[in-house]
Amino acid sequence: MKCVSLPGSELEPAFAGQVTEQSGVDINRCYQCLTCTLSCPSVFAMDHYPHQLVRLLQLGAKKEVLQSATIWVCASCETCVTRCPNEIDIPRLMDTLRQMAIREGVSGKEKTAPVYHRVFLKSVRQRGKPYELGMLIELKLRTRDFFSDLSMGLKMLLKGKLSLLPGRIKGYREISNIFRRSVEGQD
């Protein structure tokens, strides 16, 4: 287990309150029993384990948390919250922290996941449904990862599991309005 050393100057006590307010999750109920971490399928890829992340939140370690790989490698599998004796909704905390990192433009240790979410939602905003093939190509271009999964992609195309042409729902304008109102807060 990694020991995190944090200078007091990096702590922002108000951050804990902001996360609690935005998520509605009471992080003070955590008594560090490690049930979340022992249940988590993604720990092998995390820089801070789930129980450590909650502790960092209590301390207000904003930068450490928002830049962590943990918030992006969490698989959102809901096992931790299902087993937590104090019903701390860690997946919801992860969502809230991802949202904060995206809004504040924090560049953390995991680069691909935020790009993937942006590309996916752009596709939905334009068409009401994702255009998978276009999305996959854009993700490859943006992350400069040109060669992985090419044979699988081709196999899926041949099996008719990926449409060549983009579709669009009739009410696609309703969807772009939903994005405008919710993400951009416009009427």
Added chain:
Amino acid sequence: MKYAYYPGCSQETTSEEYNQSALAVCQELGIELVELPDWSCCGASSGHATDYRLSHALAGRNLAIAEREGLDTAVVCPACFLRLRDTRHEVKNAASLRERLSELIGLPYEAKHDVRHLLDIIVNTVGIERVAEKVTRPLTGLRVVAYYGCYLVRPPELTGFDDPENPQTMDRLLKVLGADVVDWRGKVDCCGGGLSLTRRDMAQELVAGIRRAADEVGAEAIVTACGLCHANLESRQAREKLIPVFYFTELIGLAFGLDARPWLKKHLISPLTLLEKHGLLG
């Protein structure tokens, strides 16, 4: 028995065989599915990672359309199932969200109608006895494990129809189809499907764990109710000794004597040899 049917995006592309087999099986069981008019993406899972208002609005539009039709919704994709249930739950429990949501989507929505997974509908509403009556080609000898993964059973406050640690719905169903269903330790493990495009290495590791668990009990195939799990379990298995992955609806169709070949041909790991071995493709 009539439901608004929300297929979800992947049922038109990567898991088209899930959609086709679900529709065929529902017809056999007398479940009338009315496709939700002009449905749109539920936002899973980029919506809730980006903005809660957006997540609820994308799910809410579909819920509002189903409410206008006056029907409960049947869903096959567990991720869509959880997103729709989540928004319905929030609207039911927070009156403030109801108004805000209606403003965001430009439609009224009062959370009057239910959202259910097709597995729950078939086992708990149609009933296992009715399924058993329709079996003409029992899946005798086919040794399978029922894989539930995450969103069919977690979090239980939202999903509600089975135990989150040791679910039985799919096991019971597969047993009446005549399959040799074996208990195993991997049934609610996460396959990492949501990470398949962003952290392929993690998805491979998690799928390898599920494969090890299936191998321990000598399973010949894994049965799932999720398109994302299916794609991930098929495409991220290590190269040697691949085992097929079925949708539960495909196995119902097969046991009902329907022509399953058009669905099974779409699999990345062909199950045809395995089914022929057990004389199930006649």
